[in-house]
Amino acid sequence: MCASYKENLTGYVPVTKQHTKPTILHAAVSAAAAMLRGQGAETMIDVRVAGCLVLLTLCVDARALNAAPLDDAAERYRPYMIEGIGEALAGARELRERAVANDLAGAKKGWLSARAGWERSEVFTAGFVPELDAQIDAWPNANSGFHAIEAKLFGAGRTDVQGDADALVEHLDILHRKLSNMVLAPQGLLDGTARLAYEVGESKADGGESRISGTSLDDMRNNIAGIDFAYRTIFADTLKSVDAKLADTVVGRIEQLKSIVAAPDLPHVDVGALRRASEELVIAIQAASVKLGLSRPTLEAQSR
Numbered sequence: 001m002c003a004s005y006k007e008n009l010t011g012y013v014p015v016t017k018q019h020t021k022p023t024i025l026h027a028a029v030s031a032a033a034a035m036l037r038g039q040g041a042e043t044m045i046d047v048r049v050a051g052c053l054v055l056l057t058l059c060v061d062a063r064a065l066n067a068a069p070l071d072d073a074a075e076r077y078r079p080y081m082i083e084g085i086g087e088a089l090a091g092a093r094e095l096r097e098r099a100v101a102n103d104l105a106g107a108k109k110g111w112l113s114a115r116a117g118w119e120r121s122e123v124f125t126a127g128f129v130p131e132l133d134a135q136i137d138a139w140p141n142a143n144s145g146f147h148a149i150e151a152k153l154f155g156a157g158r159t160d161v162q163g164d165a166d167a168l169v170e171h172l173d174i175l176h177r178k179l180s181n182m183v184l185a186p187q188g189l190l191d192g193t194a195r196l197a198y199e200v201g202e203s204k205a206d207g208g209e210s211r212i213s214g215t216s217l218d219d220m221r222n223n224i225a226g227i228d229f230a231y232r233t234i235f236a237d238t239l240k241s242v243d244a245k246l247a248d249t250v251v252g253r254i255e256q257l258k259s260i261v262a263a264p265d266l267p268h269v270d271v272g273a274l275r276r277a278s279e280e281l282v283i284a285i286q287a288a289s290v291k292l293g294l295s296r297p298t299l300e301a302q303s304r
Helices: 022-039 044-100 104-120 122-128 130-136 145-156 162-178 186-202 216-242 244-260 271-291
Strands: 005-007 012-014
Touching (some): 044 162, 044 186, 104 122, 122 186, 130 162, 145 162, 244 271
């Protein structure tokens, strides 16, 4: 069923639609009325059928109006994806080279560089390349990828990570080569933006995945940078054209998250404020989905 909604994390609350096209509305009502007159129907059920036809027409029109601008905007996001994964790949290669040379400090530096590029890219990784995402950034069963290497480099101070480093480079290289031709569905990118926003406040606020390396605060900063770029590049202009107030709300929530993670270190992060801002951003993105003609984002990764 197509309608506008005031949304929260648990479900929908219907509200009145504010933006309609009179010509489309009149055409839909006329068509529905004609159909009903032809059948001699005068029941409440028939009225509801007419209403559903009107809503369906409006929904299809909203999706058609927004589809092309969002598709074009998603293409503008592609270079950012390529750059982020390219940085992750370069860092992983440096990590492998330094580990072979038994240079612990150099290997750690390569890991940190690779990690930064990856974290900025998490808007799309889980939804678009779930198999590679699991091999590169498995958690909490971290027997491969970033976290298997992290445990040895930062936890045990060891550089015998050749096999894991080879696998990380291979998987990042495969992903990097996929990016030029990957179909970028705006729905999947909006889902990924909402999901990552929620993850920042829920699973990373208490130390998150990177406890051993101590880089969880940097993880959150890079995640938020990725969220910010994806929203501004793909969705901001279209949302502003249909609901400027809601567009400002989304930007405000992102800026609030940036401010919170600008703390000097993880113990100084206001975890309560971070979680509230994270959830409020998810709610705003969910509300924006209707205005954009997209489905409500889920908080679970779905392959696109």
